[in-house]
Amino acid sequence: MKKLMLLSVAGMFILTSCVSKKEYMALEEKQKETQDLLNTATVKLNSCLSDKAAALARVDAMKEQLADLRKANQDLIDTKGNLTTLTQKGAENLEKSLESLKEKDLKISRLQDALTKKDSVTLAIVTSLKKAVGINDPDIEVNVEKGVVFISIADKLLFKSGSYNVTTKAKDVLAKVAKVIQSKPDFEAMIEGHTDSRTYSKGVLVDNWDLSVKRSTSIIRVLQELGVNPSQLIAAGRSSYVPLAENDTAENRAKNRRTRVVVLPKIDQFYEMIEEEMKNLSAEE
Template identity: 35%
Template sequence: MIKKLPLIALVLILTTSCVSKKLYTDLENRYAALKKENRNLSDEKTSLSKSLATANSELATLRKNYEAAIAKRDQLQKDLDATTTNLDNLQKSYDALEQNSSSAIAENAKKNRELLAQLEAKEQALAAENARLEKLKKDMEARSQRIAELENIISSKDAAMSRLKDAISKALTNFEGKGLTVEQRDGKVYVSMENKLLFESGSWAVGKNGREAVKQLGSVLAVNPDIAVLIEGHTDNVPYTGSGQLSGNWDLSTKRATAIVEILRENAGINPENLTAAGRGEFAPVASNDTAEGKAKNRRIEVILTPKLDEISKLLND
């Protein structure tokens, strides 16, 4: 939770002194830049974590193949040693029998040729296994290096996302205690706004305080063009009983999400292609609908900020 003392001091100063509009605008722009940077890094972490798991799996396979190749190489070495021993024994026998008969000599010579052929084949197989072993070793080293790079990127993205999340929280301090929370989960930033901050019951028209909160969020999005923004509308499980333009809770949640999108689109710096509005109705609660407090938490707008992962994709495709 954001500490309130610095904010209270700032509010006292602003209410007792004359602050130029330019200074206020500069501070607001700094907050927007920080918020954008946090969102850019948020979703990259998720993709990096998935990429790291895939790379670790591939590394395990390479290690398994490497160990199998070593076992096969060792067996070939044993076979080679045994064949060499047999050849030496036959050579000694050949020398001993050389004086006995031409037929015995011919038989030993034949066996010698066979053993020599076997020895050559095993030497070739051993050379091939050694070459394959070396290739597996290089592949394993390359995979280990890629994993290290992914881990470094994840670590830096985590740190940057944490800084951005803190900056967003400070920027929205004025709405603390009014149904607004900012969280960092799974490499993304979640900005949750309860309906008491945004809408009247059964309405999708955004009130003054809610509009101000959304506009401040939009100022951050405007300087973060690589952030995908998903706006989800949620309701409690009380059936909608009104009439007119709404057909039910799902329709209401969709219209509320779309209302937030329309406010964000008022900021010319936000690319509409990055915005998505979705209605979830009552089907993604965060609390029990058995209590009034739980229902209030479920009636909300969630803005989910996901960074694009071009950097990670490039690393994985290289």
């Protein structure tokens, strides 16, 4: 463009010196037209350059959008793969959980069966003892406490006040108890002595502990004399620490002075099964 302008100017000087005024005016008019065309072309060129820059900017923006879309698409593909994996794992875990629940239901059923058998044995023992003792006396009770069968005998049927010597009348009752124990060689019988809270000390007996244990061993000797296998017998004294009532009246103290014959059937197979199943359940939690 610049070269063209220079040539035009040079041409004007040459023509001015060589041509007439009319021709000079025509050339000047032509140069003006040429200049206008040059200006128009320059404006169009600048506009094209501006449009090109804008187009390049749009291309760059679209490239960034395309890269973002590709990344988002890949993320979706990865997420889908992860969800598929999680779904498979979830199904496997659910199947394992259902299988575990089935196993636990089976074990619970076995525990319930064992407890039912234990309750049946306990009921049979109570019926047998009540039938064998055969005494309708409020001072003698055959009962079940926390799954254990026991015979509770008031002290007035067994001992004189402050004594650990078994009375003759008591031997009649103990003979029936001995008969039950003898008929159940797989049973054990724990003899528990209980006293009231009044302080006791006499001879070699220092306190109520001594008295409760001495009364237990006295009854055990009678049961042994009546033919009970001594390996089935257990001596125990509870002193005054497991009362049935407050030791505030003579009547209540009489209730607390008692001997319990606790019958312990050897149903180890049931207890062992329960303990084993409970351990298994605890280990799986």
